[in-house]
Amino acid sequence: MAKILKIYPDNPQENYMNEVIKTLQDGGLIIYPSDTVYALGCDIYNVKAMEKLARLKNTTLDKAQFSIICNNLSHLSEFTRPIETSTFRLLKSKIPGPFTFILEANKNLPLAYKGKKTVGIRVPDHPIPQLIVEKLSHPIASTSIKDDDEVIEYSTDPELIAEKYDHLVDIVIDSGYGDNVASTIVDLTNGEPEILREGKGIL
Numbered sequence: 001m002a003k004i005l006k007i008y009p010d011n012p013q014e015n016y017m018n019e020v021i022k023t024l025q026d027g028g029l030i031i032y033p034s035d036t037v038y039a040l041g042c043d044i045y046n047v048k049a050m051e052k053l054a055r056l057k058n059t060t061l062d063k064a065q066f067s068i069i070c071n072n073l074s075h076l077s078e079f080t081r082p083i084e085t086s087t088f089r090l091l092k093s094k095i096p097g098p099f100t101f102i103l104e105a106n107k108n109l110p111l112a113y114k115g116k117k118t119v120g121i122r123v124p125d126h127p128i129p130q131l132i133v134e135k136l137s138h139p140i141a142s143t144s145i146k147d148d149d150e151v152i153e154y155s156t157d158p159e160l161i162a163e164k165y166d167h168l169v170d171i172v173i174d175s176g177y178g179d180n181v182a183s184t185i186v187d188l189t190n191g192e193p194e195i196l197r198e199g200k201g202i203l
Contacts, residue, residue: 002031002166004158006174009033009127020171021135028170029053031145031161032132034124036098036200038161038178040169041132041140044068050112050141056168057143061112066141067100067120071133079119081106087188096125098200102187112141118189128175144182156180 005016020030027049029042040056042049047061054064068079073095076083080103083091091101105119113119122142124130133139145155145165155161158174165172184201187194193203 002162002169002172004162004172004174007128009175012128012131017131017135020132020173023170024049024132024136024140027052029056029168031158031165031169031172033126033128033158033173033175033178034183035096035126036124036144036179036181036183038145038155038158039142040145040165041069041129041142043136044110044112044139044141047112053141053143062115064143065120066113066143067122068139069129069133069142070121070123070139071130072096072123075139076103076121079106079109080104080121083188084191087191090188090193094201094203096123096130098125098181098183099203100183100185102185102189102196104189120185122183124183128173 007013007016023030024043027046029040029052031038032041040053042053051061054061073091100120100122102118102120105116109116145161156178158172162172181200184195184199185197186203187196195203
């Protein structure tokens with residue numbers, strides 16, 4: 001059964017945050033809030049956890065498109081090829097924020113991302129995911145929680161999310177209602193920014 005932790009974004013309780021970090025380190029799956037919708041996350045360096053995440057999304061690891069959640073731009077050089085100054089300026093002006101930026105991947109991607117030519121990088125403007133990455137000392141993999149209801153598309157109530165994912169994840173972080181508009185996905189691999197999905201972020 002999933003454990004529900006009510007964590008306050010403006011003053012995250014340290015003991016709860018430590019529990020979240022330990023769960024990630026042990027290969028667990030979490031549901032966490034962001035500046036857009038609630039999302040599923042795990043440790044990017046734990047292949048078994050990544051496989052579990054892929055199964056939850058009814059896909060396989062080689063086909064999965066999981067974003068990498070960072071807490072600032074310093075992780076870019078770890079996972080992406082060198083980027084042009086104009087691209088870096090754009091990133092700097094929009095991060096943190098409700099965007100997922102697709103960039104060319106380098107050879108240092110975690111094992112679970114092996115063979116991927118591109119990678120989605122996201123820095124949410126929300127204290128909880130930023131603190132998770134900071135305390136874990138490296139990024140997490142992430143994918144939005146979609147709702148089966150085609151009208152709603154994204155679940156916003158953490159209690160309902162916890163009910164649905166009760167036996168599928170280890171921790172649900174409840175930080176109040178989430179948004180129901182996902183991040184804007186921007187492809188930066190061809191020089192000019194190309195919007196692949198309109199979302200909350202305005203480019």
